[in-house]
Amino acid sequence: MPFINDADYGVSAAFGVAGRMGAINNTTFLIDFDGSLRKIYPIVKAKGHAAIVLQHCRTIWGERRQ
Numbered sequence: 001m002p003f004i005n006d007a008d009y010g011v012s013a014a015f016g017v018a019g020r021m022g023a024i025n026n027t028t029f030l031i032d033f034d035g036s037l038r039k040i041y042p043i044v045k046a047k048g049h050a051a052i053v054l055q056h057c058r059t060i061w062g063e064r065r066q
Contacts, residue, residue, distance in 0.1 A: 028053060030060065 004011055012018045017027040026044035031037055038060055041053070
C-alpha cells in the first residue's frame, strides 16, 4: 500500500488541510485503490496512530498485501 510524502504541500493544499503560514495540520487520509476517500483522521496524535490506521486498513481491505 503506497504512502504519499507531501514535500511540496500540493496534496495538503488540495485537501484543504494546510494551516496558517503553510503549516500542515496533522491529518491522515485513507484513499482507496480507485481514488475514493475511505476515512479521515482530522486530529492525529503520534502515539498509537499507526496501529489505529493499520487496523482500519485491515478492516477495509483485509489482509491483502500490496
